[in-house]
Amino acid sequence: MAAPMLPPGAPPLPVSTLPPAPECVELATRIESAWKGKVKSVRAMNPLNPGIQAEKNVFVAFESETGAMPAFWKWLRDKEKFDHCSVVVAIDHMDRIEVKHLLFSYTTHITVETSAMCDRMDPEMPSASLAWRGANWLEREQFDLMGVKFIDHPDLRRVLLPDDWIGHPLRKDYEFRQAGEWW
């Protein structure tokens, strides 16, 4: 679960009282001890409702200091055996863009969610495709639709939209049909 933002008067968030799995807690402590100072916060998340789906999540927030992320990802891949990059999501909060990478381990079934914030005018972030090839196209898609540039990405170009498309459609200020278009 993401770092929640509560506007005034919003419904309360569901609070889970279930304890996180022991593997998650151990992984969180290992991350804290190895990456102290470079990571903003590490948390083993409480599973929300195991009746819906079993989950083991660890949330790692980098905020705006993304310099240590490539090394962190390589460490996760090599030392902690996280061999699968599940998904890359870019979210347009109106003042900044948040990019999350969800990484998965086939042996321990733990998901690590790394979250980083980028400036909305010129969003830049390190690329996880150097650690996992699977992140290559996922990051290209977020570049295409949201405009986030991934530094050191081997092949950053549009994947879903035509190459000469102007604009990044999934941003909140992108109009559906630009003025004058009828098709």
Next chain:
Amino acid sequence: MDLDPARDYAEGEGVLFTRSKELLLRAQNAIERSLVEAPIVSTYVRRLVNNSMGQILRVGQAASIWPLHLGIACCAIEMAAMGASRFDAERLGILFWSSPRQCDVLFINGTISRKFAPRLRMLYDQMAEPKWSMAVGNCAISGGPFFEGYNTVLGADQIIPVDVYVPGCPPRPEAMLFGLIKLQEKILMQRPDFLGTGIRQELARETGAQ
């Protein structure tokens, strides 16, 4: 493309046409010239030949429609089901063919995106006359459920002329077969065209007649 079918064109003229179309025009002009000696008899004979042989040609075209092997989106799955075990379309003469040059019908079965629109036009232009097209499914008729999308073309008829529209999301294979039967009726209703061999249809489409 304002070439006059009554005129005889020299070699090298009409460079917008392919070589085969030029040869076709010249053959047609030669046949007409050969019948021009006795004017009244030639018109009568020409019309007789055109109507009888042309009607046979129309029956042949309607009974063996070869669509292009193009599967765009969800409706293509129902089209594949239409061509397969239960709703066998091959008994109507339908044979899916991969090369656009040798196809009769273009089924547009899915949402057209702005990335694909130029390719669709290219495919339609590559098809040889006489050709027809059928818009299958709501997306091909008017954009369908995705009409709010930034990347959707609101209907195939923004890009190519469409002869038959089959609504549905997706239309059942029986509905698609009904659309094919309507297309066959349309082909049979068209003016027989033996001596023009398709050039007339294309010119009529350009000028808006027929």
Next chain:
Amino acid sequence: MAEMWINIGPQHPSTHGLWDLRIKVNGEVIIDSDPQVGYLHRSVEKICERKEFIMAMPMTERLCYVANMNWTHLYVHGVEKLMNCEIPDRAKWIRVMVCEWNRVASHLFWLGAYVHDIGNLTMFLWPIREREYVLDLLEYITGARMMYNYPRIGGQVKDVDDKFLRRSKVVADMILERTVEYERMLDDSDLWGMRTKGVGVIDRQMAKNAGLTGPSLRASGVDYDTRKALPYWAYNEVDFEVPVYDEGDCFARYRVRLEEIRESCKIVKQCADRMPEGEFLGKAPRVAPKTSAWVRHEDPRGESMCWIMGTGGKNAYRTKFRSPAFVNISALPLMLLGYKIPDVPGIMGSIDVCIGEVDR
């Protein structure tokens, strides 16, 4: 020798969808590849932000149009996770049953289209014939052949009755018998072996790193299935095996999917026997909190994920679908290197692409 780029697609009978596989060949040998997708990008994620949750569900149905039940239930499951809403037991078992039926239908369609590419036209008609029976069953409960619109937030819109359960068992038995015929037709055939064995090999480490999931990953030796690892609904109560092969070639992927058809039929029979009584639609809240949630599913093509963030109102702030076929296509260049042009339809078809979910 001449090096050149060849376009296979977007209109091509073997691509099964609108995508362009560009291969760079040196003579006949493939030395590089660059798939181009996006010819069917329908801006579903953007449309989902404007619509309420239940209005956006038909969009997800048209994402992977061969496995509709799996994708609609994935989306509804994600919304239920976001709202923290549990569903009744009967709804869980119904969901398992229809999702497994749709997995069978998807694999049968894949099998028919795949063998059609390789050249075996008889085997195109047989699986489609079986698939028609499965679609008849799903039409009996939902009313539609392909776009079912079956789940709602909190359960299902209609109940299944005993006739459906009895007919399911009959059809499942029939499909179990007919898969034996498919095996006899294909496994012993030398031609099939020459075209698929040893072709399109990807090894275990590269498959994991490249994000390949689903039957293609299990054909390369990784024993991972989301239904077993992170079970949801009633999957931890049904008994099924997960086929895993080691070779990593097209033949292994075909074998994995064939065995998955069998396992899904067994799951369906168990569900038909053990379906609990009770409600099929529970109460669900109207609004979702302003937080995010995700669910993982085992799609016929791989591991699909739905990541949703709510606004505190009736619609989503951001919906993201992880499509397995999208990442599988990105791993395709690794499987093509060194093989020849005639191998391309075989390799391209063996990763089971459904362009609707790739392009979203």
